[in-house]
Amino acid sequence: xxxxxxxxxxxxxxxxxxxxxxxxxxxxxxxxxxxxxxxxxxxxxxxxxxxxxxxxxxxxxxxxxxxxxxxxxxxxxxxxxxxxxxxxxxxxxxxxxxxxxxxxxxxxxxxxxxxxxxxxxxxxxxxxxxxxxxxxxxxxxxxxxxxxxxxxxxxxxxxxxxxxxxxxxxxxxxxxxxxxxxxxxxxxxxxxxxxxxxxxxxxxxxxxxxxxxxxxxxxxxxxxxxxxxxxxxxxxxxxxxxxxxxxxxxxxxxxxxxxxxxxxxxxxxxxxxxxxxxxxxxxxxxxxxxxxxxxxxxxxxxxxxxxxxxxxxxxxxxxxxxxxxxxxx
Amino acid sequence: xxxxxxxxxxxxxxxxxxxxxxxxxxxxxxxxxxxxxxxxxxxxxxxxxxxxxxxxxxxxxxxxxxxxxxxxxxxxxxxxxxxxxxxxxxxxxxxxxxxxxxxxxxxxxxxxxxxxxxxxxxxxxxxxxxxxxxxxxxxxxxxxxxxxxxxxxxxxxxxxxxxxxxxxxxxxxxxxxxxxxxxxxxxxxxxxxxxxxxxxxxxxxxxxxxxxxxxxxxxxxxxxxxxxxxxxxxxxxxxxxxxxxxxxxxxxxxxxxxxxxxxxxxxxxxxxxxxxxxxxxxxxxxxxxxxxxxxxxxxxxxxxxxxxxxxxxxxxxxxxxxxxxxxxx
DNA sequence: CCTGGTTATGATATCGTTACCATATAACGT
DNA sequence: ACGTTATATGGTAACGATATCATAACCAGG
Numbered sequence: 264x265x266x267x268x269x270x271x272x273x274x275x276x277x278x279x280x281x282x283x284x285x286x287x288x289x290x291x292x293x294x295x296x297x298x299x300x301x302x303x304x305x306x307x308x309x310x311x312x313x314x315x316x317x318x319x320x321x322x323x324x325x326x327x328x329x330x331x332x333x334x335x336x337x338x339x340x341x342x343x344x345x346x347x348x349x350x351x352x353x354x355x356x357x358x359x360x361x362x363x364x365x366x367x368x369x370x371x372x373x374x375x376x377x378x379x380x381x382x383x384x385x386x387x388x389x390x391x392x393x394x395x396x397x398x399x400x401x402x403x404x405x406x407x408x409x410x411x412x413x414x415x416x417x418x419x420x421x422x423x424x425x426x427x428x429x430x431x432x433x434x435x436x437x438x439x440x441x442x443x444x445x446x447x448x449x450x451x452x453x454x455x456x457x458x459x460x461x462x463x464x465x466x467x468x469x470x471x472x473x474x475x476x477x478x479x480x481x482x483x484x485x486x487x488x489x490x491x492x493x494x495x496x497x498x499x500x501x502x503x504x505x506x507x508x509x510x511x512x513x514x515x516x517x518x519x520x521x522x523x524x525x526x527x528x529x530x531x532x533x534x535x536x537x538x539x540x541x542x543x544x545x546x547x548x549x550x551x552x553x554x555x556x557x558x559x560x561x562x563x564x565x566x567x568x569x570x571x572x573x574x575x576x577x578x579x580x581x582x583x584x585x586x587x588x589x590x591x592x
Numbered sequence: 593x594x595x596x597x598x599x600x601x602x603x604x605x606x607x608x609x610x611x612x613x614x615x616x617x618x619x620x621x622x623x624x625x626x627x628x629x630x631x632x633x634x635x636x637x638x639x640x641x642x643x644x645x646x647x648x649x650x651x652x653x654x655x656x657x658x659x660x661x662x663x664x665x666x667x668x669x670x671x672x673x674x675x676x677x678x679x680x681x682x683x684x685x686x687x688x689x690x691x692x693x694x695x696x697x698x699x700x701x702x703x704x705x706x707x708x709x710x711x712x713x714x715x716x717x718x719x720x721x722x723x724x725x726x727x728x729x730x731x732x733x734x735x736x737x738x739x740x741x742x743x744x745x746x747x748x749x750x751x752x753x754x755x756x757x758x759x760x761x762x763x764x765x766x767x768x769x770x771x772x773x774x775x776x777x778x779x780x781x782x783x784x785x786x787x788x789x790x791x792x793x794x795x796x797x798x799x800x801x802x803x804x805x806x807x808x809x810x811x812x813x814x815x816x817x818x819x820x821x822x823x824x825x826x827x828x829x830x831x832x833x834x835x836x837x838x839x840x841x842x843x844x845x846x847x848x849x850x851x852x853x854x855x856x857x858x859x860x861x862x863x864x865x866x867x868x869x870x871x872x873x874x875x876x877x878x879x880x881x882x883x884x885x886x887x888x889x890x891x892x893x894x895x896x897x898x899x900x901x902x903x904x905x906x907x908x909x910x911x912x913x914x915x916x917x918x919x920x921x
Numbered sequence: 922c923c924t925g926g927t928t929a930t931g932a933t934a935t936c937g938t939t940a941c942c943a944t945a946t947a948a949c950g951t
Numbered sequence: 952a953c954g955t956t957a958t959a960t961g962g963t964a965a966c967g968a969t970a971t972c973a974t975a976a977c978c979a980g981g
C-alpha cells in the first residue's frame with residue numbers, strides 16, 4: 264500500500280530521512296521527525312518486510328523442526344521456544360517432519376532460500392552427511408536429539424544415563440523379566456537410551472531377550488499394541504520400560520482393560536514426565552526431561568549464533584535428567 | 593551467495609532466460625535450459641526468497657494464531673493445518689497469543705507488514721472492532737472460535753448445541769445439581785456454550801446456582817482447583833460440565849485422590865474428545881469436536897481465498913459435534 | 922579566519938527477482 | 952512474396968527498503 268516514497272512526498276522530505284525516522288537514527292530534526300510520524304500514521308504506512316529482508320539479509324524468522332507436534336513433549340518444547348522468540352521479535356516457523364526424511368530436507372531448504380535465519384532441529388531423521396551441507400547457509404543447532412558425528416551446537420540430555428536410571432529402578436524393584444520399547448533404531452538418541460538399558464541389565468547379570476524388545480513405537484496406540492504383543496508371549500515380562508509417556512499410558516490403559524494389575528502384574532516406566540504421567544491412574548513413574556529448559560536454552564543459543572554471526576561453533580550442553588517415581592512401578 | 597546474474601554470466605545467457613528456466617517458462621531452448629540447470633547445480637544457486645517475495649508480493653506463508661500450543665486441542669488443529677500447508681508449499685508461522693490481547697495484535701501485524709499471505713484465527717482475544725482493520729491487508733478467517741459481529745469466513749462448531757448436548761446428558765443421568773466450568777466470559781464461544789447449558793437446565797426446570805459456576809479455566813491444574821472449590825461447598829454438586837477435557841481430567845484426578853467416586857459421587861463431562869479422554873480411568877464422557885477436519889477445512893478455505901484473491905467473503909461452515917459417552921457419567 | 926568535528930539532509934546504488942516491452946528468427950497460410 | 956503467428960532471447964524497470972557517499976550548515980578551538 265503506502266510506501267516510504269509516498270510518505271516522503273507527503274512530507275516534502277526524502278525517503279532517506281523517512282527511513283531514518285523509522286530506524287530511530289539520531290540525526291533527524293525533532294520537528295521533522297514528528298511530521299514524518301504523523302504522515303506515517305495518516306497514510307497507514309508500515310514498512311514492507313520483504314523489502315527489508317532483501318536489503319538487510321535478515322528475516323527475523325527461525326524454523327524449528329520436530330517430528331510430531333501432537334506429541335506433548337514437542338508441544339512443550341515448541342511452547343518454550345515460541346515464547347522466547349516472540350520476546351525477541353522473532354517469528355517461528357513450525358516444521359513437522361512426520362518422521363520422514365524428505366520432509367525434513369525440504370524444511371532445511373528454508374535456510375538455503377533465505378527464508379529463515381536459523382534452524383533448530385528437535386528431531387533428526389537424516390544422516391549428518393545429508394544435513395551438514397546446509398550448515399554453510401546459516402546456523403543449525405540441535406535440541407533434544409543429536410548425532411555424535413555432527414559438529415553443531417547441541418542442547419541435549421544424557422540419554423544413556425536416562426536409560427540406565429529407569430532400568431536400575433525396575434531392577435531395584437526386583438524385576439528380572441524386563442521389556443523395552445523404544446523409537447527407531449536409526450536414531451542415536453534411541454540407541455543411547457537402549458545402551459543405558461543394556462548396561463543396567465548387564466550390571467545386574469540379567470539377560471536381554473529379543474522377544475522383549477519393541478522398536479519404532481511412539482504413541483498411545485503403539486502402547487496398546489505392545490501390551491498385546493507382550494501378553495501373547497509364553498513367558499510374560501513383569502516390567503516394561505517405555506520410550507515415552509504416551510506409550511507407557513497406552514500400555515497401562517490396555518493392561519487395566521485386560522485385568523493385568525499395574526504395577527503388581529506389570530510395572531511400567533515411561534519417559535519425558537509429560538503432564539499425562541501425573542494424571543492417569545496409576546501415576547506413571549518416568550524419567551523427567553526438562554522440556555521447557557531445553558527449548559529455552561536452544562533458542563537462546565540460536566539467538567546468540569545469529570546476532571554474533573557464529574556458525575559451526577561446536578558446543579554441547581547437557582541438561583539433567585531425573586527419575587520421578589509414581590505408582591506404576 | 594550465487595545470484596541469478598552469476599548463473600547468467602556463467603552460461604552466457606541473460607538473467608531473464610535463467611529466470612524463465614527457474615519458472616518453467618515454455619519458450620526456452622531445450623539445450624540452453626539444460627545448460628542453465630547445470631550451471632545452477634554447479635554454482636549451488638538457489639533463488640532468494642526475499643527477492644521473490646518483494647517482486648511477487650506473495651510470501652507463501654500463513655500464520656495461525658492459537659492461545660496455547662500445549663493444549664492438545666490446538667496441537668491437533670495445528671497439526672492438520674501444517675500438513676495441508678506443507679503439501680501446498682506453504683510455510684506455517686506459529687503464533688501463540690497466550691490469551692493476551694497485545695500478543696494477538698502483534699501477530700496480526702504480520703499481515704500488515706506483508707510477512708504472511710493470510711491469518712487463521714483459532715483463538716480470538718480482541719474485539720472484532722480491533723481486528724477488523726487488519727482485514728484490508730489480506731485474508732483473515734476464523735477456525736473454532738468466532739465472533740458474531742465479525743464478517744469473515746469461519747469454520748466452527750455449534751457451541752450452543754454442544755453445551756446443550758452435554759447438559760442434557762447429565763440431566764438424563766438424573767443429575768439436578770450441576771456445576772459448570774468454562775473459559776473467559778468475554779469469549780463468544782464460551783458464552784454460547786453456556787447458553788446451551790442454560791437452555792437445557794431451563795427445559796428441565798433446574799436452577800442455575802451462582803456458586804456452581806466457574807470461569808476462566810483451561811488446564812489440568814485449573815480442574816484440580818475447581819474440584820476443591822466445589823467440595824468446599826455446603827451443598828455439593830453431583831455433576832460438572834467442564835469446558836475442556838484437560839479441566840475434566842484435573843477434576844477427576846483430584847476427586848479420586850479425595851475418595852470422591854466418579855461417576856457415583858460426581859459425574860464429569862468434558863469437551864473436545866482429546867486422546868486423554870479415552871486414556872484416563874474412568875474414561876471421560878465428552879463432546880467430540882472434529883479437530884482434524886476443522887483444521888483442514890480452515891486451511892483449504894485460506895488457500896482458496898489466497899489463490900482466488902477473495903477478501904471479506906462471508907461464509908460460515910458449521911461442523912458437527914457429537915456426544916461420546918464413556919464412564920465418567 | 923581557517924580547520925575540523927557535529928548535526929542534518931538528500932541522491933543514488935543496491936539487495937535478487939521477475940514483468941514488461943522490444944527484437945529476431947522460423948514457420949505457416951494465402 | 953507477404954503478413955501473421957509461434958518460438959526464443961535480451962534489456963530494463965520495477966518491487967520497497969537502506970547503506971553509502973556527498974553536501975551543507977553550524978559551532979568550537981586555535
